[in-house]
Amino acid sequence: MTEELLIKNAVVYDPINGVRGERKDICIRDGKIVASVRNPKVIDAGGRVVMPGGVDVHAHIAGGKVNSGRLMRPEDGRKGREPKTKVCRAQSGYSVPNTFTTGYRYAKMGYTFVMEPAMPPLLARHTHEELIDTPILDNAALPLIDNNWMTFDYVKSGDIDLLAAYIAWMIKATKGYGVKIVNPGGTEAWGWGKNCDLHDPVPTFDITPADIVKALALANEKFAMPHSIHVHTNMLGHPGNFETTLATLDLVKGIKSVKNRPVLHCTHTQFHSYGGTSWKDFESKANAIANYVNNNNHVSIDIGQIILGDTTTMTADGPMEYSLYQITGRKWTNCDVELETGSGITPFLYSGKVGVHTIQWTIGQELALLIKDPWKLALTTDHPNAGPFIGYPIVISTLMSKKRRDEIAKEVSPAIYDKSSLPSIDRELDFYEVAIITRGATAKILGLQEHGKGHLGLGADADIAIYDLSPEERDAGKIQRAFLNTKYTIKGGQVVVKDGEVVAAPAGKTFFVTPECDQKLMDEMLVNLKQKFENYYSVTYNNYAVQDVYLPHPYEIKAPMVA
Amino acid sequence: MQTITLRLKDAVMSGIAKVPVAVDALTPDKLVGKSVEQIKAVQVWWGNSQEKAGNLFEITVEGAAASANEVKLLFEGKLNRVKYIGSGMKAGEIEARGDVDMHCGAEMEGGRVVVKGNANCWAGREMRGGELVIEGDAADNLCAMYRGEMKGMTGGKVTVYGDTGECVAQYMAGGELLIKGNVDILCGLSMSGGKITIEGNATLPGADMIGGEIIVKGKMLEMMPSFKFIETATIDGAAYKKYLGDFAMGEKKAKGTIYVR
Numbered sequence: 141m142t143e144e145l146l147i148k149n150a151v152v153y154d155p156i157n158g159v160r161g162e163r164k165d166i167c168i169r170d171g172k173i174v175a176s177v178r179n180p181k182v183i184d185a186g187g188r189v190v191m192p193g194g195v196d197v198h199a200h201i202a203g204g205k206v207n208s209g210r211l212m213r214p215e216d217g218r219k220g221r222e223p224k225t226k227v228c229r230a231q232s233g234y235s236v237p238n239t240f241t242t243g244y245r246y247a248k249m250g251y252t253f254v255m256e257p258a259m260p261p262l263l264a265r266h267t268h269e270e271l272i273d274t275p276i277l278d279n280a281a282l283p284l285i286d287n288n289w290m291t292f293d294y295v296k297s298g299d300i301d302l303l304a305a306y307i308a309w310m311i312k313a314t315k316g317y318g319v320k321i322v323n324p325g326g327t328e329a330w331g332w333g334k335n336c337d338l339h340d341p342v343p344t345f346d347i348t349p350a351d352i353v354k355a356l357a358l359a360n361e362k363f364a365m366p367h368s369i370h371v372h373t374n375m376l377g378h379p380g381n382f383e384t385t386l387a388t389l390d391l392v393k394g395i396k397s398v399k400n401r402p403v404l405h406c407t408h409t410q411f412h413s414y415g416g417t418s419w420k421d422f423e424s425k426a427n428a429i430a431n432y433v434n435n436n437n438h439v440s441i442d443i444g445q446i447i448l449g450d451t452t453t454m455t456a457d458g459p460m461e462y463s464l465y466q467i468t469g470r471k472w473t474n475c476d477v478e479l480e481t482g483s484g485i486t487p488f489l490y491s492g493k494v495g496v497h498t499i500q501w502t503i504g505q506e507l508a509l510l511i512k513d514p515w516k517l518a519l520t521t522d523h524p525n526a527g528p529f530i531g532y533p534i535v536i537s538t539l540m541s542k543k544r545r546d547e548i549a550k551e552v553s554p555a556i557y558d559k560s561s562l563p564s565i566d567r568e569l570d571f572y573e574v575a576i577i578t579r580g581a582t583a584k585i586l587g588l589q590e591h592g593k594g595h596l597g598l599g600a601d602a603d604i605a606i607y608d609l610s611p612e613e614r615d616a617g618k619i620q621r622a623f624l625n626t627k628y629t630i631k632g633g634q635v636v637v638k639d640g641e642v643v644a645a646p647a648g649k650t651f652f653v654t655p656e657c658d659q660k661l662m663d664e665m666l667v668n669l670k671q672k673f674e675n676y677y678s679v680t681y682n683n684y685a686v687q688d689v690y691l692p693h694p695y696e697i698k699a700p701m702v703a
Numbered sequence: 704m705q706t707i708t709l710r711l712k713d714a715v716m717s718g719i720a721k722v723p724v725a726v727d728a729l730t731p732d733k734l735v736g737k738s739v740e741q742i743k744a745v746q747v748w749w750g751n752s753q754e755k756a757g758n759l760f761e762i763t764v765e766g767a768a769a770s771a772n773e774v775k776l777l778f779e780g781k782l783n784r785v786k787y788i789g790s791g792m793k794a795g796e797i798e799a800r801g802d803v804d805m806h807c808g809a810e811m812e813g814g815r816v817v818v819k820g821n822a823n824c825w826a827g828r829e830m831r832g833g834e835l836v837i838e839g840d841a842a843d844n845l846c847a848m849y850r851g852e853m854k855g856m857t858g859g860k861v862t863v864y865g866d867t868g869e870c871v872a873q874y875m876a877g878g879e880l881l882i883k884g885n886v887d888i889l890c891g892l893s894m895s896g897g898k899i900t901i902e903g904n905a906t907l908p909g910a911d912m913i914g915g916e917i918i919v920k921g922k923m924l925e926m927m928p929s930f931k932f933i934e935t936a937t938i939d940g941a942a943y944k945k946y947l948g949d950f951a952m953g954e955k956k957a958k959g960t961i962y963v964r
Contacts, residue, residue: 215851223751470853 144169144180145633147604150190151611153571155580156595160572161611163187168602171633175598183635185606188627189613191575193252193603195582195594198370198407198442199523200454201242202256202270202281204263204475205483209236209452209524212473212485216452228642235451235524243275244642245530250605250626251578252648253593255586256281257320257370257407258456260477261288262679264314268650268690275645276636278593278603278695280586280652282320282370284456285310286352287327289479290672292345295355303355304362304701305665308655313685315652315694317586318367319360322456323374324352327482335459338374338384349374350391357392357403363655363699366587368403368440376411376460382425385412386432389439397438398702405585408444408522410504422496423559426503430510440585441511442518445504445535446497447527448552450489455525458482479676490527492548495555500526502560508539509567514576518585532578533623537616539569544616571611591651591697602633650691655699704775705768707734707742709760711780715749722750723804724759727787731774731795731814739764771795771814778803783823789816792833808835811859821865825849830878832859843868843887846880856880856897872899875915891917894959912949912959923963927951930961938962 145168152159152166167177200206210217210233219234220241231241246254254274259267259281271279285291285307294303307319325342326335332343338350353371360369373388375381385406395403406412415425433441453464458474461484465472472486490497504526511517519536523529538544542565549556549563557563569577583594592601606628613619625640636644673681688694709729725748734742742764743757756762760780768774771794778788782801789797790809799807802820809828818826821839827846841863847870848855855874866884873892885903895914904921909930918938930948937943943962950957 213851215849218849 143171143633144177145602145630146177146180146182147190147606147630148182148184149187150185150606151187152190152596153575154192154596155572155576156192156583156589157597159596166190166596166602166604168630168633171602172592173596173598173600173602183606183628185627187610189571189607189609189611189622191250191571191605191607192579192583192594192596192600193605193629193631194246194250194578195586195588196246196251196254196520196529197405197518197582197585198257198444198520199254199529200256200258200525201254201523201529202239202274202279203259203267205258205260205454205456205485206236207266207270208473208475208483209454209485210238212471213452213487216450216487225642227645234530235528237528239270239273240275240645243277243645243648247276247629247631247637247642248625248640249530249532249623250607250629250637251277252601252603252629252631253278253583253588255279255317258322259283259314259316259320260456260481260483261285261310261314262477262480264316264686265690268315268686271650272647272690272692274648276631276642276648278648279650280317281314281650282318282367283310283314283316284320284322284481286319286321286324286356287456287481289676290669291352291356292328292342292347293668295347295351296345298355300355300358301362301661302665302668304359304655305657305661306669307356307359308363308657309662309665309669311653311655315650315686315691317651317653318365319356319369320372321353321356321369322372322481323349323376323460324356324371325349326374326460327456327458330458330462330482331476336374338387350388353388353404354391354395357395361395361398361403361702363657363701364398365655365699366399366590366653366697367585368397368401368405370405370407372407372455372457373412376408376455376457377414377464379414379416379418379422381412381414382428385409385429389432389436393436393438395438399587401584401587402440402516403438404440406439406441408520408526409441409507410444410446410500410526411522413503413507419496422499424499424503424506424561426506427510427561430507433511433516434513437516440516440518440581441507442520442522443504443507444520444522444526445508445531446490446501447521447531447534448490448492448497448501449527450487451524451527452485453488453525454483454485456481456483458484460484461486464488478678479672492552495553495559498553498556499559501552502556502562504535505538505545506560506562506565508569508577509565510561514569514573515581515584517577518582519577530624533620536574536578536623537620540574540619541614541616542566542568571609587697588651591695602630604628604630606630647693649693649695651695651697652691653697653699656701658701704773705735705764705766706775706777708763708765708777708779709756710762711760711778711782711785713780715759716781716784721784723784723786724749725787726778726785727790729756729776730789730792731776731797732771732793734776735768735771735774735795782820788818789814789835792816802839807837808833808861811835824868827856827859827861827880829854830856830859830861834859835861837861837863837865840865840884841867841871843870844873845871846875846878847871847873854895866903872897875899885921891915891959909959909961910949911952912961913952913956914958916960916962918943918962920964926963931957936962
């Protein structure tokens with residue numbers, strides 16, 4: 141049966157197709173955007189702002205770490221509780237909401253795709269199980285491949301082809317989407333109670349984080365991968381780390397991208413843009429990072445904006461979580477994932493009364509406003525590390541309103557005037573730019589625009605957000621409210637949210653990439669890998685790979701090997 | 704004065720599974736100014752579904768009230784599966800005639816709750832103000848925080864005439880607690896403020912304490928080894944040994960006081 145839908149009187153912001161606030165109709169048939177319809181159901185958008193469904197490049201929404209966060213924080217589960225309805229399961233949680241809540245809240249904000257950016261390979265099944273239980277959202281997950289002993293061995297031997305075969309195998313085995321790098325070498329060093337800066341040797345392996353990043357960038361470009369390497373650089377959250385960040389970005393400068401995209405995505409860059417030598421002379425170096433991004437085209441970033449308030453921090457960067465725990469003295473947990481990776485979790489309160497937190501808050505804003513080309517930029521809060529994703533509407537409202545930023549500046553620590561350039565920035569984003577940093581650029585960074593995400597061109601998925609906003613609206617409060625609860629969210633041609641209420645909760649698709657590696661190379665790599673399984677893993681090679689049954693709604697992207 | 708009597712219907716607890724009723728929607732400040740019919744229509748949770756109060760309770764109203772302070776609620780019937788009595792209440796008075804289930808007086812801000820029987824776990828949890836009187840025993844986590852939170856009771860006064868369970872006043876940060884009977888282990892765990900008076904015996908009170916005071920008038924059955932004797936003090940004419948701790952939290956944080964006979 142054909143299902144047709146017509147959205148009339150939409151003021152469309154579709155940056156990938158260059159549509160900048162044009163009043164038009166959108167035709168939908170069988171979940172896709174089409175040129176015309178015959179006998180459709182009609183939704184009158186009434187001149188409201190309409191955008192493609194939001195695409196999030198980086199939010200920790202599923203997997204072992206997220207679940208540990210839930211277990212560890214029953215007090216977080218007290219927040220946001222809503223009883224079940226005919227459509228929705230029971231909801232709870234703020235920074236670590238349950239999977240159902242995650243799906244509903246994103247859909248209410250007009251988002252239809254989320255990337256889980258840190259899947260420990262050994263816990264890939266757990267991650268996919270949670271993604272199955274995250275309704276509405278299309279999703280994907282990036283396996284952590286950087287603190288892995290196989291990777292280290294090939295980095296040491298300098299064999300990029302075998303490394304490429306290994307990442308191909310790993311991405312296939314975990315049904316992952318690309319290469320995630322978290323504190324390369326540092327998480328392994330944490331096993332020895334140490335951490336690594338970019339050029340420090342990784343204990344017992346005789347390589348440096350710089351070697352790892354460069355080798356993985358090269359290996360990633362051996363395939364037509366939709367996404368570049370996704371990097372959480374070394375020294376996250378340490379004063380003075382902006383130099384490490386700049387040096388990391390510069391490492392991959394000469395590498396040629398096989399697709400029309402950057403070769404490195406620098407994630408939650410706010411946490412990596414710190415100046416000073418200690419927390420006492422801590423200052424924003426967002427301008428230095430923004431300057432680099434403005435002058436180079438081989439990197440993209442997401443901002444990792446702080447949301448002032450309580451949250452749960454969680455990352456594969458174990459040593460960083462320990463440092464944070466040393467500051468707060470609150471509860472902390474740490475995990476080691478065999479020869480692959482690790483993680484840490486601790487709750488954290490970002491307070492506007494604290495100078496350092498205020499500067500952290502400004503850095504995300506500065507990055508978004510100082511980087512001139514929004515196509516290099518993605519809006520994130522590194523959910524839940526810098527704040528929960530439910531804070532996106534707040535971030536959009538401050539980026540769109542100088543007035544709102546000035547109001548906040550008066551309420552927070554006066555350090556904002558000494559250690560940050562934010563008060564002197566007048567730029568305000570418009571709806572078109574907001575659409576870029578929340579769907580257009582994010583879809584392009586992830587290589588999803590070719591697969592019908594992040595735009596409304598013919599043949600694209602009919603994922604659409606209709607916000608209760610006139611295109612002339614400039615009131616920050618109204619903008620914030622509208623971006624929190626859509627008038628309509630349409631997912632694959634089906635209305636899933638109406639007037640801020642979830643009215644349908646269909647399952648989402650899981651996108652995964654199949655890098656197509658040369659068989660001879662793969663066989664050679666497998667000899668080494670099987671040895672690792674025999675010597676070190678607690679599971680066997682044959683039981684490792686995620687079975688198809690873990691992806692009930694799969695969407696495969698093939699990435700052929702590049703000659 | 705207005706008296707609202709809510710008698711739990713026998714039929715509600717007649718099943719094999721005693722499905723609990725949660726009555727935080729029934730407090731003087733929420734019911735003031737409502738007619739009997741309106742009170743009967745108030746939605747309360749019964750297990751995982753909502754019911755009209757009038758379907759679960761026989762409700763009668765006597766007199767009239769100008770403000771919540773003039774309203775008194777009487778809960779009658781078999782109340783041992785009735786939860787959240789007086790939870791979140793701001794003013795007025797509640798009397799529960801019988802043993803009550805969990806969370807009685809939780810997050811209370813004002814007014815007075817009297818329980819003419821025993822109270823199950825979490826009574827006075829995260830209480831901020833007002834008064835709670837339990838004429839029988841109180842179970843575990845009296846005046847404590849909810850799991851994971853960093854503050855328990857912060858204000859108000861609680862009196863228990865009987866004994867109490869474990870981890871009473873965990874993370875207490877303010878207010879006053881008087882226990883006339885004995886307390887089980889770990890009373891005042893991680894306490895940071897407020898005052899606990901125990902007229903009976905206590906075991907290992909004050910672990911991880913960083914502030915506030917605990918007075919044990921009965922026997923100290925077992926004392927935390929991480930407290931330091933400071934001096935002798937006099938309370939109500941009796942001599943007490945004053946201890947400081949808990950030094951397990953570090954020298955700087957050991958600001959809690961325990962008085963022992």
